[in-house]
Amino acid sequence: MDLPIVVGVDGSGPSLRAVDWAADEAALRGAQLRLVYASLWDRYEGALLAQELDRPKEEVMAQDVVGTARLRAERRRPGVPVGTDVVGEEPEEALVRESRGALAVVLGCRGRGGVTEALLGSVSLTVAGRAHCPVIVLRGSHDNRAGAAPRGPVVLGVGEKPTVSAAARFAAEEAVLRRVPLEAVRAWRHPAHATTAHSLFAGEPARFEEQRAAEAVEEALADVPAGLEVTRRAVEGHARDVLVAASHEAGLLVVGARHRHGPFGLHLGRVVHGVLHHAACPVAVVPEAS
The missing domain is CATH 3.40.50.620 (HUPs)
Structure with a gap:
């Protein structure tokens, strides 16, 4: 069975750019893409995705998160098969479990320094420390270097x-x-x-x-x-x-x-x-x- 590249999505800008990177990587490897939203909450309590959907953030649901991510991946790499899943549990636990049957797990990283980075990077650090496959964390300038296309050695x-x-x-x-x-x-x-x-x-x-x-x-x-x-x-x-x-x-x-x-x-x-x-x-x- 061909293993997928798994992306942890949560509707944030960094997670959507992780979808871009993972879609490029899947195209390079001829692999499928699997987008996973894991949370104990039913709604996404953020503003960016709500703004894109032109709806109040209280109305943005988990299915909107994975649906938007899937559309983004399909537009970027039309030939890459994309699957989605919504899981009602902590993202760290869900993504570590997903890593058992994945080529790689790709995660965005919010924050650039100080307390913000330490708090918002906790999922990435936990998954990287416990995963059973490679974990790619998108450090650096996400807007300019998110893609998996060649941009350096x-x-x-x-x-x-x-x-x-x-x-x-x-x-x-x-x-x-x-x-x-x-x-x-x-x-x-x-x-x-x-x-x-x-x-x-x-x-x-x-x-x-x-x-x-x-x-x-x-x-x-x-x-x-x-x-x-x-x-x-x-x-x-x-x-x-x-x-x-x-x-x-x-x-x-x-x-x-x-x-x-x-x-x-x-x-x-x-x-x-x-x-x-x-x-x-x-x-x-x-x-x-x-």
Whole structure:
């Protein structure tokens, strides 16, 4: 059975732009689109969609939300099959469940900084931390860069375990589909101490760390398809800062995430959490095997 690309919709501007991005992605992959509205409330308590429909917001119902999103997707990509569903439960729970049978889950992200971002990004953060498939969160300038059309390289953040990963495979696949280069980036730090046990780099700990980062990048790219243009970068700095900087020229930033248990259940690591809040382009969070 062909798996769909799932979009969480709620009638907001960012969620409608997520529909645009997902429709483009579905067209690239020859996949169907599934639009899901999940809420414990019957009505959408917002103004933007009500304005588009020229009706009081109290009269805008869940079916209007998914109907408007479906029309938008069909207009953007007429050849992509579109299905819809309305679920009476918390969106986090519904979308995590949907992720079990999806190619990817696509989410809009409202707010750009401060308390607004922290509150309105809670669904995205929860789903990205618990999903069973890649989750794409539309960071950056949604109006200008919402589409999945090529607008820059696909950037892969090479993580702590650089063996060929689900994130690396997903990033290479996206680069091939978009016909853009793949840029693999690994951050490294100057060691706190000026000595190392490695005789070849004795007295040169920074060089040793940079070489280790370069080797990690090569290891992550072991299964990259032949013919794909690849750029390899080992950059000194905090991983979050390095990846956020790379995102300014990227069409998509791909990071791997292992589900971690904390005092409040599953959550994302600091680097992934950081890029989800600060990246300048869409971010794909790809679950890795523990």
